[in-house]
Amino acid sequence: MTLVLHPGRLALADLRAAWSAHTPIALAAEAYAQIDASAQAVQAIVRKGDAAYGINTGFGLLAKTRIPDDQLEKLQRNLILSHSVGTGDLLPDPVVRLLLLTKIGSLARGYSGIRAAVIDALVALYNAEIMPAIPAKGSVGASGDLAPLAHMTLAILGEGPVRVKGELMPATEALRAAGIAPVVLAPKEGLALINGTQVSTALALHGLFMAERLMEAGMVSGAMSLDAAKGSDAPFDARVHAVRGQPGQIAAASIYRQLVADSAIRASHLVGDERVQDPYCLRCQPQVMGACMDLIANATRTLLIEANAVTDNPLIFRDDDEVKIVSGGNFHAEPVAFAADTLALAIAEIGSIAERRIALLIDATLSGLPPFLVREPGLNSGFMIAHVTAAALASENKSLAHPASVDTIPTSANQEDHVSMATFGARRLDDMAHNTAAILGIELLAAAQGIDFHRPLTTSPHLEHVHEQLRRAVPFYEVDRYFAPDIAAAKAMVLRGELSATCRELFVTLHP
Structure with a gap:
């Protein structure tokens, strides 16, 4: 059986089932139009050249720092690497399944400016039972669960460790075995991935x-x-x-x-x-x-x-x-x-x-x-x-x-x-x-x-x-x-x- 995700319509029974056991998921076809339109809006902002937070600026107190267009992909990658500062025991698989499910559903509503390819990579990760290795400690529950979600994002970049059926291994190895290509983040995408309450909510x-x-x-x-x-x-x-x-x-x-x-x-x-x-x-x-x-x-x-x-x-x-x-x-x-x-x-x-x-x-x-x-x-x-x-x-x-x-x-x-x-x-x-x-x-x-x-x-x-x-x-x-x-x-x-x-x-x- 496959759980079809209709963004904004996850039922409690869906969440309880994902917590209890792994079931393959698929994103509803009608979600892609909204996702694509939102991603295209971000690309239009970049082409226009207006300053927009998290797209062509720094983050937090560095929001006034303008980033050149040829550095925007590096900006998003640096964001993920610098924010992967979690510590403590790794979140268990049932919690990771819940946070992946809710993150996918949130991004797929089409207000985050993230490409369908990135969301599809998260879906592929979930379906391959590749669980990002996410340290449990390091979030204060505002500005999003930044550190743990950064560790989640590392996995689709091919960085850091993941857990496959209880065994830790490098993400690059797990992605290669599952036939999943690492993602290169476009403007706004790193910020969209690490902003959000999905870790707190999953816990x-x-x-x-x-x-x-x-x-x-x-x-x-x-x-x-x-x-x-x-x-x-x-x-x-x-x-x-x-x-x-x-x-x-x-x-x-x-x-x-x-x-x-x-x-x-x-x-x-x-x-x-x-x-x-x-x-x-x-x-x-x-x-x-x-x-x-x-x-x-x-x-x-x-x-x-x-x-x-x-x-x-x-x-x-x-x-x-x-x-x-x-x-x-x-x-x-x-x-x-x-x-x-x-x-x-x-x-x-x-x-x-x-x-x-x-x-x-x-x-x-x-x-x-x-x-x-x-x-x-x-x-x-x-x-x-x-x-x-x-x-x-x-x-x-x-x-x-x-x-x-x-x-x-x-x-x-x-x-x-x-x-x-x-x-x-x-x-x-x-x-x-x-x-x-x-x-x-x-x-x-x-x-x-x-x-x-x-x-x-x-x-x-x-x-x-x-x-x-x-x-x-x-x-x-x-x-x-x-x-x-x-x-x-x-x-x-x-x-x-x-x-x-x-x-x-x-x-x-x-x-x-």
Whole structure:
């Protein structure tokens, strides 16, 4: 199958699919007329000889420096080489696929003055699974993601390293093997390639798609913990949530009701249970997870718009056959920074409330289960230190959740004096997601252990399915054993979306 890109019309499902796996792409035929007209407009400006930023001038504070026509190709190449100053680990392939996809879509809208041949080179790169080697650090999220996008551009110039199916090799070698000719950049093209928010957006989309899986897994693990602790499902009553009116909370409560429906464990304590109210980590799950759901939905709307946006500078507009070059600031990634910050809050809170449920389950006075969820406590420590790990990760996420968007640092001799820090704001979501996935993995193991202590009673059909799937990977914790592999296995199931997939029909509303 081939994904046909219609510029400005990328759907969230297209982006999610590109993140999940490589699929060939093709640019819609109708896009080329607009692309060609925009490129011809730039060529006309060069022939006319008027000064135009980024076309025949220097960049940033050097914008007043006029560049001779015979040096314009060199100007664009120098721009890419000088801006390739990234550092740190390389962006993973799923993120690189997203940034290539969104960059191609943005340029193909025909406001950037770039030739079709250059866009086609990016498409060929993508289809050959040649991933530019892009260091993750070095962008402040304004004036575009300059450094990482410069590293992206190196690949089509035949410069620097690339990654092909996980193996690093010189770009020249990879291009030659794929039959792709290196590009020589024309006026404006280097600037169009490195201006833009595509790296920040790709990283934020990566965080978004992981947050979706965490949301689903967190609701499943929370429902399992409720049954393991013999908690009440009364707080999920639809009337409670309707009178408040928060849409995420209403949706979350509905999912929880379905997750725990027909539980024999719940039925066993409907009569004679003297507890009046459960602790908040059980009772307020719809309120907390529903609020996280709303944050994720808001971030989704922002990032889908940005994934289809034109964010380089300057832009080429044609009105009644008159060409206008307009310098603006679409490269400022403040919307992405805010979206990333709200995703960070959601990811942190999903893990935070899960950590509290783990603490409840291991406390015999609250849960009614054996201390630390193990037979012969004392001789065995059970889940004692697994909870400590969860607490450590939840606390780390509190620091990482500090908003990146409130930070700024002037660059380019104060020409670029306010920046978004969107790239870091989005990049830190991966660390946070892995932390929360580990917390949820520990909770799933703890809740499954608690449910096993209630046998022969069964939990709900949905949760029995999840329990069975988990137990195929991790057996009951009978006595102390090397525990880290169990946690790693459960965490991996969270990150892959495997456990939530068993209840997929309950989560369809979470995937626009």
